[in-house]
Amino acid sequence: MKVTRFTTYRVAPRWLFLKVETDAGITGWGEPVIEGRARTVEAAVHELAEYVVGRDPAQINDIWQTLYRGGFYRGGPVLMSAIAGIDQALWDIKGKALGVPVYELLGGRVRDRMRTYRWVGGDRPAELVAAIGEQLEAGFDTFKFNGSEELAMLAGPRAVDAVVARVVAVREAFGERVDFGIDFHGRVSAPMARVLLRELEPFRPLFVEEPVLPEQAEHYRRLADSTSIPLAAGERMYSRFDFKRVLAEGGLALLQPDPSHAGGITECHKIAAMAEAHDVAFAPHCPLGPIALAACLQLDFVAYNAVLQEHSIGIHYNQGADLLDYVVNREDFRIDGGCIAALPRPGLGVEIDEASVIAASRDAPDWRNPVWRHADGSVAEW
């Protein structure tokens, strides 16, 4: 079998799908994207296609190494997301060719069902209690919300109390019936993270995510030493080589690599194993589309330390399309009691409705994250 063609589709809300065709008639799909820079990653995917077209798609490890090491400059969000989507599509082809889901190719399942969590509250967290109440009735009991809006590098008690008040409201409304992670989203400086973690500790969040930006990763260990709240990060780290530094330094309890940003299934499978060796849990980042989620689930069912799966159903980013709009086998993605079963179909387990993808790609929006500013006019982290 040989790879014959790459086709990319940019679609709402902010996704990029890659179709890889072969001369055997088997087609694989991947989702190589950086949210807000879809065209940049699309260009990288097509540039890398020349290393893959004409190759046997079964040689995933060699193709991966060629894409990574074959370029003198490597790593980073754009190249590793491009490799990620290509890698996913190759696994999809291999599974379909052999008639088994990818988790069978990776040694078989370690669990029967995977726990998921649901986003609530949007970019500017408000109305959390109402949103959680609704989802609790729908069977979800695990949530994530943003901890704050923009926050100054040094802020006083009014700003701190606003963050804490939301968490207090959730605990007061639901007690221990719900679990929740709090995403600081890189909006919080190291000094303020120290203050907030101490204030939030009594309300026992499952984790605090990106307590500071990954550029400030040396603070993870110091912050972890100051709190009992498990700390999470990883959506803005792109390879084993990025993760080895934070694992060696210590401080993170939960790694969140994104199989659409960090080199795909091949690389994230290795990152999960590195985390397991450090007694660190694994929770793939996935605010993206259905191919990305399918890739995450393939890993969740083989990684012993996988604890939670993010998904984008109802997420605030999904304007114009939701997670399953381009999917034929929607029933396979059913979430029961907050858990999802292993996808039964061969390959990644997602059947893409190509006609609807083509139609949606004709007038796809160019999504951008908002650029926020502090009250003094300076740029704020979003």
Ligand SMILES: [Mg+2]
């Ligand atoms: Mg996050």
